Amino acid sequence: MTTDLDARLGLTTSGLVLDGEERVLLCASLFYFRLPRETWAARLAQVRASGYTVVDVYLPWNFHELAPGEWDFTGRRDVGEFLDLAHDAGLAVIARPGPYICSEWDGGALPAWLTLTPGLRLRQAEPQYLAAVRTWFDRALPILAARQHGRGGSVVAVQLENELDFFDTADRHAYVGALRDLALEHGLTVPLIACAGQGDAAGATGDVDGVVPAFNFYPSDSSTAVEPEVRRYADLLAERGLPLLVTETNRAHVTLRRLLVSGARVLAPYLQASGYDFGFTPSTGNWGVPGGFMTHDYDFGGYLSPVGEPRPEMVEARVLAAVTRTLGARLARAVPVAASGAYSTAAPTSASPSALLLDGGGSLLGVTNLGDDAALAVLAAAGGLPDATVTLPPRSCTLVLRDLPLDGYGLDGTLVLATADLVGAGPDGLELAAHGPSVLALRASVGGGDVVPVALDAPQPGVPVRTTVHDGATTWHVVVRHPQDVPGPDGTRYPAPAAPAVRGALAAAEATRVAAARLLDLPTRTGVTTTYDLPPASEEVGVHRGRTHYSVDVTGVTELLVTGAADIVDLVLDGRPLPTRAAFGATEVVPLHGVTRLDATVETWGHPNFDDVRLPAMRMGSLRGLGRVWSVVGREDVHALWTVEGDDQWAGDPAPLRTLGGWSSTRVGRPITYRRSLDVDGTHAYALHVDGVPGSVQVTVDGTERLVTALDPWVHLAPGEGRDVAVTLPHTPGAFGPTTTLLRLVPVRGWQVEGQSDRDLLALAAAPATSTDVTLPLALAPGDERWLDVDVPPGGCSVRFEGTHVRVAAYAHGELLGRVWLDDDARPRFTGGDPGRIWLPASWNGGTIRLAVRATVGRTEPALVAVLVTPSKE
Structure with a gap:
C-alpha cells in the first residue's frame, strides 16, 4: 500500500520511504520536555552521531496547558523550535501528541483537572472529553502540520493516542476515528499511526481507515521467543501491504538485531536518549507492582545518560546503523523467514531463528547467544562452503551474511559468507566490524575458483585487521575494525564510552562534599486558608x-x-x-x-x-x-451469618450459613458466593472491612459489581446501600481473615x-530572605520544614544527599530540579532511574541551589547530613 502523500514521503512494505530512499530506520526517543532548551541541539547532534536517523517525540498536553485555558509554547516548551533543530540536525521525527502519551509522565499528559467535569470520561468517544482534546489538538497539530516532511520540516509520521489496547475504551473505532478526523482537519498528510502495547492492533487503532498499526515489544532480552513473535506480526502486516513499525522496544542492540532479522522496518528503542523530569512531572504507576513513584531521573539504560554521557551501547548503535546504511533498500525490502537448522550451538539461543531474504539476492541470518559467556556456533554448509565455526560474544546476535551480490557497490563478485558486520562497501573494498575472530568468503563473477573461507583475526581498538582476498583475477581489499572504531554517519570517530564501573569510580572520585549551608528565615507557606x-x-x-x-x-x-x-x-x-x-x-x-x-x-x-x-x-x-x-x-462484627451459594458445592437446601470464607469443599477453584444483608440504617455511610482478601474478589452490592483487593480491602457504602452484599471468588480453603467489620461513618466537616501550587512553591524558592550560616549535618525535629541555600561549583552537576528521615526538594533557575526521600520506612518503591540524584544543568547553575527540607517520623532522628556534588559531563 502506498498512501496518497507528498512525493517525498511514502509508506510501503519496506517501511517509511523518505525522499525515495528505502531503508530500515533506527529511531531514538528524545524528549524536549525532559531537557533544558540549551541542551537540545547538542543532544540531537549526539543522536545523529549514533547513526540513528529518526527521533520520536511526545508532546505532553499538560506541559503546555498549565491551567485550564492557559497555554505556553515558549522557552523550554517551544516544541516548534525543537522540531526545527531536529530538522537542522538531519533527523526525521515521529511526533506523538497523544492526547494520552503514558511516558511515565504526570497523568500520562492528561491534565489533572479534566475529571472535575461531571460525566467526562477519559480516552472515550465522549463529547466533553473530545471537546477538551480538540482544544489541545487545535494548538499542537498546526505546529506539526507546518513541519511535515516534504514541506520543509522533519515530521514523517504522527502517532495518535498511545497503547490504547491497555485501556478499556468502550468504542475504540469511534474514539480513534475522532482523533483521526481532528488530525486530518489540521492538514496532516504524513502517515497516522497507533501503537499496540500488547499486540492488539485492533485495540490500538480501532480498525480505523487511515490509521496504521504499529507495535511495541518489550521482551526479556534473554527470551528465546523474540523471533517467532515478531515474525508473526511482520507476516500479518505484510498481508495488508504494511510494514512492521516497532515504535517501542528494549534498548539493547542484541534485541534490536533480533527484531531486525525478524522483519521490523522501523526500530525505535525506548529510551535511547535519557532525560530528567523537572518540576512536579513524574508520575505514579504500577510498573508491574501496584504503587510506585517514578524517579525524576528518567533513565532505562539507553545509550545516552540523563546528562548526555555516552554509554557502551552507543558503539553498538553506530555499528547497527552502519549495517542498515550499507544494505540499504536490499534490507528494507527483505522478507523474514524461519531459519531452523541454519546453525547449531550449545549456547542458549533462539527457539526459532530468523533470517531475511534480501532483495536482489542473499540472506542475513541472526545467530544469538543469550548466555553470559562466549560460545561457538556451527553454520550449516551452504553455497559451496563447508560447515563454518564462529565465535559468539556473550549476549549477542551475530548477523551472518550469505550470497550477497556486490555489483551494487561497484565491486565484482559475491560475498558468499561474512560473520562480521558489513558496515561499508564500495569500489575501494569492504569494511567489516567484529568484536572477535570472524570468517569471510568471496567469489568472483567470472573465472573464479572454489570458494575458500578466510579466517580473520579479532581486531583491537585502534588496530584494524587488513587483508586482501583473491579469486582468479579479482581482488578485494578488506578491513575489519573493532566496533568502537566504526565512525558515525559523517565519518567522525569517537572515543569509546566508559564502562559503568569506570564511570562510577570517576564520579565517586570527583564528588565534592558540601557541608556549609545558609538556613533561611523564610516561611514554607502563607498560612492563609x-x-x-x-x-x-x-x-x-x-x-x-x-x-x-x-x-x-x-x-x-x-x-x-x-x-x-x-x-x-x-x-x-x-x-x-x-x-x-x-x-x-x-x-x-x-x-x-x-x-x-x-x-x-x-x-x-x-x-x-x-x-x-x-x-x-x-x-x-x-x-x-x-x-x-x-x-x-x-x-459491628459481621464475619458470621453469610449464606453459601455455589451450585453443586453442597448436597441440598437450605443453603448453609457460615462465616465469610468458612466453607470447606474439595471443589477448589470453583466459583463460590457468600451473601448476607448488612444492618444499615439508610442515613449513615458505612465501610465494610474484609480481612485477608486473597488477591482480589468480586463484591456485588445491591446488584452492582465492585472489585475489592488485598491492597485496599474495603467496600464503601453510601447511605441506603448494603441490604444485599455478595462476595464471589474461586473457592479457596481458609480464604479471608478472622474478622469482617462494618463501620458506621459520619463525615468530618x-x-x-x-493550596500551594507549583507556582506558589517556585515563588517561595525564589524569594529573598535573611539567613544564618550553618554547618551540616542539620538536625531537625519530626515535622519540621526549613529552607536552605547551598553553594555549588560552576557547570553542570549531579547533586546527591546524605541523611535520614528527610525529604529534600531542590530548586534553581526558577525550576524545581527534583525531589529525593532519604532513608525512611514509609518511602514507597521508586522506579525508572536513580532516585537519589538531582541534576543541575550547567545553563541553570547560578552558583546556588535552594533546598526545602522536611523532616519525617521514623526509626531515627531526622537529619540532613551532607550534600554531594559531582560534575556532570553535559
Missing part, C-alpha cells in the same frame, strides 16, 4: 501540581477513616506528627485518643500514567489531596484549606 465543608481535592483548589494543607477540629472524634488520600500524606495530631503515609488512596484507620486538632499536608508526586483498578489513586483520572475523611461512630 479558605473554609470548606468537606476536604476538597487538590485540583479543586487549583493545585494541579504541588501540595495542599488541611486542618480541622476533631474534638470528640475517637477514630478516623481516611480514603483516597494521595500521594505523600503527612498527618499531625495536636502538634504530634505521624509517620508519613504513601498508600496510593487505600483506606486507612487513624486512631485519635482524645485529639482535638488534625493537620495534614498532602503533596502530589504525580498523577498515574496507567490505569490500575487495584488502588484508588492508581486509577487514571483520580484526584489528589486528602480524599474523604470520616468519623467512625460505630463498629469544617475544614481550613490552603
Whole structure:
C-alpha cells in the first residue's frame, strides 16, 4: 500500500520511504520536555552521531496547558523550535501528541483537572472529553502540520493516542476515528499511526481507515521467543501491504538485531536518549507492582545518560546503523523467514531463528547467544562452503551474511559468507566490524575458483585487521575494525564510552562534599486558608501540581477513616506528627485518643500514567489531596451469618450459613458466593472491612459489581446501600481473615484549606530572605520544614544527599530540579532511574541551589547530613 502523500514521503512494505530512499530506520526517543532548551541541539547532534536517523517525540498536553485555558509554547516548551533543530540536525521525527502519551509522565499528559467535569470520561468517544482534546489538538497539530516532511520540516509520521489496547475504551473505532478526523482537519498528510502495547492492533487503532498499526515489544532480552513473535506480526502486516513499525522496544542492540532479522522496518528503542523530569512531572504507576513513584531521573539504560554521557551501547548503535546504511533498500525490502537448522550451538539461543531474504539476492541470518559467556556456533554448509565455526560474544546476535551480490557497490563478485558486520562497501573494498575472530568468503563473477573461507583475526581498538582476498583475477581489499572504531554517519570517530564501573569510580572520585549551608528565615507557606465543608481535592483548589494543607477540629472524634488520600500524606495530631503515609488512596484507620486538632499536608508526586483498578489513586483520572475523611461512630462484627451459594458445592437446601470464607469443599477453584444483608440504617455511610482478601474478589452490592483487593480491602457504602452484599471468588480453603467489620461513618466537616501550587512553591524558592550560616549535618525535629541555600561549583552537576528521615526538594533557575526521600520506612518503591540524584544543568547553575527540607517520623532522628556534588559531563 502506498498512501496518497507528498512525493517525498511514502509508506510501503519496506517501511517509511523518505525522499525515495528505502531503508530500515533506527529511531531514538528524545524528549524536549525532559531537557533544558540549551541542551537540545547538542543532544540531537549526539543522536545523529549514533547513526540513528529518526527521533520520536511526545508532546505532553499538560506541559503546555498549565491551567485550564492557559497555554505556553515558549522557552523550554517551544516544541516548534525543537522540531526545527531536529530538522537542522538531519533527523526525521515521529511526533506523538497523544492526547494520552503514558511516558511515565504526570497523568500520562492528561491534565489533572479534566475529571472535575461531571460525566467526562477519559480516552472515550465522549463529547466533553473530545471537546477538551480538540482544544489541545487545535494548538499542537498546526505546529506539526507546518513541519511535515516534504514541506520543509522533519515530521514523517504522527502517532495518535498511545497503547490504547491497555485501556478499556468502550468504542475504540469511534474514539480513534475522532482523533483521526481532528488530525486530518489540521492538514496532516504524513502517515497516522497507533501503537499496540500488547499486540492488539485492533485495540490500538480501532480498525480505523487511515490509521496504521504499529507495535511495541518489550521482551526479556534473554527470551528465546523474540523471533517467532515478531515474525508473526511482520507476516500479518505484510498481508495488508504494511510494514512492521516497532515504535517501542528494549534498548539493547542484541534485541534490536533480533527484531531486525525478524522483519521490523522501523526500530525505535525506548529510551535511547535519557532525560530528567523537572518540576512536579513524574508520575505514579504500577510498573508491574501496584504503587510506585517514578524517579525524576528518567533513565532505562539507553545509550545516552540523563546528562548526555555516552554509554557502551552507543558503539553498538553506530555499528547497527552502519549495517542498515550499507544494505540499504536490499534490507528494507527483505522478507523474514524461519531459519531452523541454519546453525547449531550449545549456547542458549533462539527457539526459532530468523533470517531475511534480501532483495536482489542473499540472506542475513541472526545467530544469538543469550548466555553470559562466549560460545561457538556451527553454520550449516551452504553455497559451496563447508560447515563454518564462529565465535559468539556473550549476549549477542551475530548477523551472518550469505550470497550477497556486490555489483551494487561497484565491486565484482559475491560475498558468499561474512560473520562480521558489513558496515561499508564500495569500489575501494569492504569494511567489516567484529568484536572477535570472524570468517569471510568471496567469489568472483567470472573465472573464479572454489570458494575458500578466510579466517580473520579479532581486531583491537585502534588496530584494524587488513587483508586482501583473491579469486582468479579479482581482488578485494578488506578491513575489519573493532566496533568502537566504526565512525558515525559523517565519518567522525569517537572515543569509546566508559564502562559503568569506570564511570562510577570517576564520579565517586570527583564528588565534592558540601557541608556549609545558609538556613533561611523564610516561611514554607502563607498560612492563609479558605473554609470548606468537606476536604476538597487538590485540583479543586487549583493545585494541579504541588501540595495542599488541611486542618480541622476533631474534638470528640475517637477514630478516623481516611480514603483516597494521595500521594505523600503527612498527618499531625495536636502538634504530634505521624509517620508519613504513601498508600496510593487505600483506606486507612487513624486512631485519635482524645485529639482535638488534625493537620495534614498532602503533596502530589504525580498523577498515574496507567490505569490500575487495584488502588484508588492508581486509577487514571483520580484526584489528589486528602480524599474523604470520616468519623467512625460505630463498629459491628459481621464475619458470621453469610449464606453459601455455589451450585453443586453442597448436597441440598437450605443453603448453609457460615462465616465469610468458612466453607470447606474439595471443589477448589470453583466459583463460590457468600451473601448476607448488612444492618444499615439508610442515613449513615458505612465501610465494610474484609480481612485477608486473597488477591482480589468480586463484591456485588445491591446488584452492582465492585472489585475489592488485598491492597485496599474495603467496600464503601453510601447511605441506603448494603441490604444485599455478595462476595464471589474461586473457592479457596481458609480464604479471608478472622474478622469482617462494618463501620458506621459520619463525615468530618469544617475544614481550613490552603493550596500551594507549583507556582506558589517556585515563588517561595525564589524569594529573598535573611539567613544564618550553618554547618551540616542539620538536625531537625519530626515535622519540621526549613529552607536552605547551598553553594555549588560552576557547570553542570549531579547533586546527591546524605541523611535520614528527610525529604529534600531542590530548586534553581526558577525550576524545581527534583525531589529525593532519604532513608525512611514509609518511602514507597521508586522506579525508572536513580532516585537519589538531582541534576543541575550547567545553563541553570547560578552558583546556588535552594533546598526545602522536611523532616519525617521514623526509626531515627531526622537529619540532613551532607550534600554531594559531582560534575556532570553535559
